[in-house]
Amino acid sequence: MSAKSLFAKVWDDHIVVPESDDHPAVLYIDLHLTHEVTSPQAFSVLRERGLPVRRTDLTLATMDHSTPTLPVRSFKDLEVVAEPKAAAQIVKLDKNCAEFGVKLHGFDSEYRGIVHVIGPELGATQPGKTIVCGDSHTSTHGAFGALAFGIGTTEVGHVMATQCLLQRRPKTFAVNFEGQLPHGVTAKDMILALIGQIGVDGGVGHVFEYRGSTIAGLDMEQRMTICNMSIEAGARAGMIAPDDTTIEYLAGRPLVPQGQAWEAAVARWRSLPSDPDARFDREVTLDVSALRPMVTFGTNPGMVVAIDDAIPERSDANFRKALEYMGVTAGRPLAGHPVDIVFVGSCTNSRLSDLEQAAAVMKGRHVAKGVRMLVVPGSQQVKKAAEARGLDRVFTEAGAEWRESGCSMCLGMNGDTVPSGQLAVSTSNRNFEGRQGKGARTVLASPATAAASALAGSVADPRPYLAN
């Protein structure tokens, strides 16, 4: 048998009906995650056609996107803090889940949070699974060696009704990260550097496999940050082979197999890494040993530079339009550019180690005058763990706001927005025009860089703060 990649092993293991000239493959889905924004129309289709959710045991719902990050204990609170349409959407999810028998982590659940934070936290995300969700950042779960990708609402309905999707086999793309990551430089900087190098369409039609010595040395939360932004390079999915780090992370989580079944699962997971001579359709290698903190300066994640490098000069209309929107100048570094808002959160960077990264920079210091800083844990579990370590006090004593979990300021649809014309340094994943609110300007960065920028009141390198 020929050598297989991690992707090929997972793909082949889920083929219900092979693809042919007449139709795509019927691919079985092991875990369907769902949330309030991309599910209501899919539930409506089921209702119209008289279909049940076929495998409620493989379906998990949470509320995150349009959900406020101010405290909400009941739907009555929701009416007060949320915009009416958002509140109605959240109530609709609750009703749909009750009607169709889908497990929902709502306001009463200690496991509620951003869908891509709670899947791994619960241990629902496991190596070798196929995982989908009506959200493009489903690629996050690939950090565990799962094949995980975002789908549209029609496909959400397909999975609900049949537990399957029609898919053509994507191509494979090996992304090798080599070298020792310098102090103060993080997984976020690695993925931004990759997107800068291959472009926002570099991975279209491909599934990434992140490999190499740097990846092997990362913890699971940093691996999730990298896989999360695969979509920002145009790839639908990004995967990392399971190893000891993966298995240690999963051990003891609520939804992992128990006893002998755990041993069997681990043995199966150990067989998933790509065979040594597996072939990839494309390959790229990045050396991270001299990598610096990265920041975006434009209106897509590929417009990115090292924090102390000058913004490049280019004459094309797209580029000039982006710089004009951002209010930044080519030929100058972004460091020192004034900041209005700092956001630490999102499915990219809202896990405990992300918050620790930001707190390490901020401890005993204060947010600059005139800067608003919002720190939003990715889940109620992350919130609890952070509070147990006193991180909430580091942030609040520094003058930042500490919120309930949710997608928050990553996308302007839950009450947390960046006002028009203001510039936010954000640990989220998209710096598109208006992503954080109409007219908002976004600089993507790591939690450490975001924290340093909050202290300085301008885009700032975190490394001096970490040195002393």
Next chain:
Amino acid sequence: MEPISVIRSRTVVLPYDDVDTDQIIPARYLTTTTREGLGEAAFADWRYDAQGEPRADFELNRPEAAGCRVLVAGHNFGCGSSREHAPWALLDYGILAVISTEIADIFRSNSLKNGLLPVVVDQQAHAWLLANPGAEVSIDLGARKVSLPDGREVAFPIDGFSRYCLMNGIDQLGFLLQQEAQIVSFEQNRPWQP
């Protein structure tokens, strides 16, 4: 879904690369629980000024763009979020096909499910279309060809299954539901259970 065979229309040109789904429909419009009426929100942040009035300089607001059913867009159209609200908004606005040199994966998949035709053409044809807004084109789904006003025919790829579904107005859920026996067999015979 209405069957599609040939789309004839003048083009409206949006010449920017990497137009993301947050531009096609900003997130604040996603609190809806239906798929209707999203045309109003299509390109909202580019289309309307701070007072909510149409901006005269936006390509789709120009008088000659009225009634155009074919959008010619820059490279990598539809990148970003998986929101199906993007093709819903474009269809409700009146767009039936998008022509580009590349269309992002999830947006393309969502478009095919809703009868918005993603048409990827070669750079030469694309450059001509970008330079000639308002060109009368004909997109023949059966022949997988775009006809330009000068008589040139430009081939575009589309997978046979999607083409069949679009030409017959069939939704893909029906096909999946017919696979029930295979799905049950897969579930019963797989070596491990999720």
